[in-house]
Amino acid sequence: MEGSRVSDETIAEPKRRDILFIATGAMAAVAAGAAVWPLLEQMNPDASTLALASTEVDLSAIVPGQIVTVKWRGKPVFVRHRTALEIAAAENTPLTDLPDPETDAKRVKKPEWLVVIGVCTHLGCIPLGHEGDFDGWFCPCHGSTYDTSGRIRSGPAPSNLEVPAYAFLTDTKIKIG
């Protein structure tokens, strides 16, 4: 066929037609990409999901030892009023004992209050409070345990419970998000 002869000649000396072929092909590729992009991008979070609401939590009703779960961005957030014992346990753990080393001080704004996203960093289940060997959380799905600072201690989860962005509005009120 003529096609094969054309490509042989191309190597020797490109013709105007070859340039046209390449330019057309390149434009077709760009057009195909531009057409596919919206088809893929529509699956990402839409504007209404992105408009993240922030949540305010009144701390005055949470007694020491209690964990309250609030919903933020469709996910649970644990607000834990830690007891002196729990704070001590979290602060005195040597970093070498931690799979994902992080000091307790870096994870809290005030030692009595631990605020973490309540989603297991393994596959997304919600851990149960006051359970597991470290009295922090225990994930019922595949057995990860977290300590009183929400740090991963054992099991398949790779990292500590995430600390969301939050701020103290007053001594007894925080705003998450």
Added chain:
Amino acid sequence: MSGPSKYTPKSPFARWLERRLPILSFMHDSFVAYPTPKNLNYMWTFGAILSFMLIAQIVTGVVLAMHYTPETSLAFDSIEHIMRDVNWGMFLRYAHANGASMFFLAVYLHIFKGMYYGSYKEPRELLWILGIVIFLAMMATGFLGYVLPWGQMSFWAATVITNLFSAIPVVGNSITTWLLGGYSVDNPTLNRFYALHYLLPFVLVAIVAMHVWALHVTGQNNPTGVEVKDEEKETVPFTPYATLKDAFGIGVFLVLFAWLTFFAPNYLGHPDNYIEANPLVTPAHIVPEWYFLPFYAILRAIPNKLLGVIALFSAVIIPAALPWLDFSKVKSARYRPWFAKAFWVFVAVGVGLGYLGSQPAEGGFLIAARVLTAYYFFHFLVLLPVLAKFEMTRPEPASIAASVAAANAVVEDAAHV
């Protein structure tokens, strides 16, 4: 099929149609005249059973879709509406839910048959790989469907499975967000899962068509694993022989299906799925549907997120490499004594993993799951290649005809005694 069509149109209309679209000769050659080895046993009826189940799922699914609502605040109620208000709705839903289980039961038996008789070997490698692709698409469809009733198990299955992708380094979290359409399983997730659950079965139909096409090019394997040498002596036409045998197989299978649907419709389900999805509470013990349990056990056996996910996906994909891992020229386990033993051990390991997947991942269960997971991969990656190289196989019969004649002789001897 080979050679020109054996079909001759009889009526004037058939002749008119044949000249324009040779669909009658195509159907005739594929499902009437098509030569099937005459020594096939009942394990060979699962192809027809699977085709039947795919159509059954599509038919029940389409009618359920006429009453189901894919919106988080309505989905759970619309299932209850189907169960209580829609005429025959309870039957249709139970048929669809248990139909998925029966579909997977059939596909596992079909795959095991292929493994036992070496059906994946030359020249059927592509046929086999298409089969594994079908299995993957079935798994995806089953998972997506299970999310639709929007119960607690639906929700948490969706959460755990989409989070598998978050194990991928760097881009993992973005992929999970992209799959979910948000930061957690929510309405966008349910909506797209419904669209895909409706779509995938039709993609399956197309892959199944290619699978059958490839089958009709290479011809069926048979219990001896020796290829057909004399079409005249060793095969019988598909209709009536295979057609009726398949119909009988489907009938027996339907008895089991009907028993489940009518007498134990929730036996394979989880009570937690009759509790509406609650994004703030994970059930104490989450387990997938039974047909995913062996792979779930493998995921949990490995104490590292990324490696666990890699093991899970490898376990599903690895059978596709069988034609090259088991390179023994002898196909059927009948003539491979050690391979046959290894096969049954493998089946036991698969069932064992399934059991462990249903138990909590702790203590002895966890240790057992680790041992069996290691064996699962050992079977494919070490045992099969070693057997292929060193096993002393028994002599294969010269032909299917010779094997059938020998079997008949044995029967006659027995009759004389």
